[in-house]
Amino acid sequence: MSPFIQIVSPRKLLFSSISYGIVFSLLSLSSIGQVKQQTTSSSSEQPAAPAQNSSSSPVAHIAQLEAGGSAITLETSEPLFDLAVALNVCGYDADLATSNPIRLKIRQEVNDAVATSEPARESRDALCGYIRQHTLADPGLNIAQYVSLALYVTPTPELTPSVGETEMPPDSTQVVNILPLLRSFSQAIQLHLIWIEHRPEYEALVNEIHDPLTRMILNTNIYLHQPVSSYDGRRFLVLLEPMLAPSATNARIYANDYVVVTSPTSGEHPSVHMDEIRHTYLHYEVEPLVYARAAAMDRLLPLLKPVQNSPLDFAHKSDIVALLTECLIKAVEARTMDVGLLKPKRPDTVKSRADMEHFDAEMSTYDRQAEVVRRKTVDLDMRQGWVLVEYFYGKLEQMEKDSISLKEDIGEMVYGMDVERERHHDEQIAFLPEGSGDVVRRAPIKPTGLRLAELKMLQGDPDGAEELAEKVLADPNGDHAEANYVLARVELMQREPEEAIVHFSETLKTSKNPRTLAWSHIYMGRLYDIQSDRPKAMQEYKAALATRDSMPDTKQAAETGLKQPFALPKREAMPNSVPDDTPFDPSGKAEKDAYRPDSPAKPQPQ
Known part of the structure; x- marks a missing residue:
């Protein structure tokens, strides 16, 4: 099966990949780890014309990932572009000879704009003075601090931190005060218009890298015999920025988000360091199994x-x-x-x-x-x-x-x-x-609140997740919809289907998140199927399809539910028998766990 591409905004290209043959009809993990976010809404429309000022809706970034977005994303970022341009105009010349030609072209345009404007020269001098004062001895760490900052910055014209300082990676806080200077410089040379002008070239580079990146992901998952991930609260994000040096790949983990920032080389067919991207992707695939x-x-x-x-x-x-x-x-x-x-x-x-x-x-x-x-x-x-x-x-x-x-x-x-x-x-x-x-x-970012509750569920700690969700419910200003959603899934793991239905129902009354709504309906449908109430189950699956969440795993799960009633897997058919205290979970996640340390089918740890 081949991957498909979904354009969701003028700024970014999302792709998901259909499983290569290992089919999990239960698709339970797709709803694990939901965090309420604010960003551009998903759409299947083609991108707007490059001349359009698209600053009205912020690009998806690490602090506010797209609700229901693809688990695997290849995209570009205007804040990253802005900071990379600032570095270039202030003497960052690493790998110019091997960089993609667009880097030299943009550098020339920026220098021309600076040369014709006294305010632009003044703002550049202030910007470069700040960068010189914050230069680190290690070139890699020096660039990394600006990359970290870019991932937590809203696009032009705001260029402000998207989260509180305590939620930002430590290295980014060392240079966060560059943002007012960057705003002045950006306005002085109309940097946003330069970004818009070169969007088609950026998209062409994204398209060039998309196919080899997709092949790498598919081949890796084929070797591991793993299905290509749907959204489970974690994201694997590759950001392409040709204004940076091609030889330096920045790879980092922010909470549940695995991010690689890379730059394409020059030549007829631009390339990136795929081995380093693959290494990060292996972290993304292997870490949940180990942790x-x-x-x-x-x-x-x-x-x-x-x-x-x-x-x-x-x-x-x-x-x-x-x-x-x-x-x-x-x-x-x-x-x-x-x-x-x-x-x-x-x-x-x-x-x-x-x-x-x-x-x-x-x-x-x-x-x-x-x-x-x-x-x-x-x-x-x-x-x-x-x-x-x-x-x-x-x-x-x-x-x-x-x-x-x-x-x-x-x-x-x-x-x-x-x-x-x-x-x-x-x-x-x-x-x-x-x-x-x-x-x-x-990055040593400590997840809190519902984000931490999602992480605890992923790590098999439903009690810890329940405690955190209850605290959010007790807070009058808390996100009660997502807290109810967490509690409902905890109750599935604890074999409490009646209580789960109550909390899913509360979620459906108050949630504005399309993906949370869709998966609440799917879970409800599966619960009704188990209770042999097929008419109610059918209603829930239809309701899931009617939500605005258009991701393929949601659609597949709902359509599968309409075709045939959901049934828990037969325990005796599993290669490793699951003990009787397995948490009740209509998603089948517990049944598919390859190994549990308390299972009699495997040797006990010494």
Whole structure:
């Protein structure tokens, strides 16, 4: 199946990808993690003409993600453009020779505008003075602080922080006072008009990167045997900004949002550092599987002792979950890396047995040579301190042979690990003096309120989520609609369907969020199906389709409900039997969990 593209505003291009064959008809996770947001509404219309002043509706950004937006997004950002232009006009020349030609073109236009206006020159001088005063010794960190700021800024003409200072990443607060100077400079040279003028070129670059990015995502999910994610409260966002250096990819995690800021190269077919984008995407896919088992990681703590003499950073020396996650990701990368060898092609027509024997011999040689290359990568990773890469490399090889998903296998990988054996093995490693860090930076943003409640549900803590939602309900100014929605889903997990119906009903009375409304109807329909009240269930599925949420997972779930009654999966059909205390959840999420530590079908952690 092929991906499809949905244009939702003049500024950004969203794409979602249809599952490649692993079909989850229950689609429960699509409604996990909803956060109330304010942004442009979803639309399937074509973008407005470039000459239109589009500043009236703010672009979706990290602080206010689009309600019901795509889980995987490739787009551009005007605030990021504005700050990148400011850096360029103040001496940021990194990678000019390899940058896309649009960078030099815009630089020239900006310089011409400055040269013809005294106010523009004065505002530029003030802007550049601020940038010089806040220059960091590390060029990467220096640019990163402005990238972090751009993700939390409203578009022209406001150019103001979109959230409170405590919700912004720490590095961005160091340069937040640049915004008044940026506003003056932007107005003096009419930077918004330059942005509008070059929108078609930006969209062309987005279109150029879209297909290889989509292939990377699909191929990664095919290897992991994971469905391409629908919106589950987390977002994987790739921002394209050609005014930045192509060699420097900024990757970071803000709460539940995984963000990569990258710049295309020059040439007939512009490209980006897809390996670094893929690494961030692997964080997006792997982390929920690992963090869902974070409470059972204490038994792995002895593995932190051998890495204290390694060149790893403090975060990975002190956090077993972070270390395990990065090692698993590096093992996936080693298993799927381009080994630089030409893979034999199976003959289109086989004329004799000798043809197949010749092909098999070529493949055998290729496999041996490829394994040597991969093993060298694994050995380097281990000597740099990523001590579990070899263990996961072997486990992934077995996963490939068994043709099962990472979600199905990760429980056994983690809980079945012989910790003492791995610790002893790791103590024998001769670490290198210098290592490789994680390309992804994690901003220490502490989620609060309903955002934290959503995160607790994702991590399997319904009691914690319920407590937070109740606090929001007790607040007269709280978002009662979303709080009721959280409580309803908690009650599903706790096998309290009657109470869930009450809270879903309250959500439907007060919510203005199309996606929350649609999924409340879908959940209600499934509950009525379980209670054998098919007429009421049909009404709910039809109501879900009638909402303004047009995302494909919503449509598929509602249409599936109309075609046939929802039924809980048969427990005996599951590869790992779920104990009787499994939370009641008509979404089937609990039934699909590949492994639970309390399940008798798997070895108990020691």
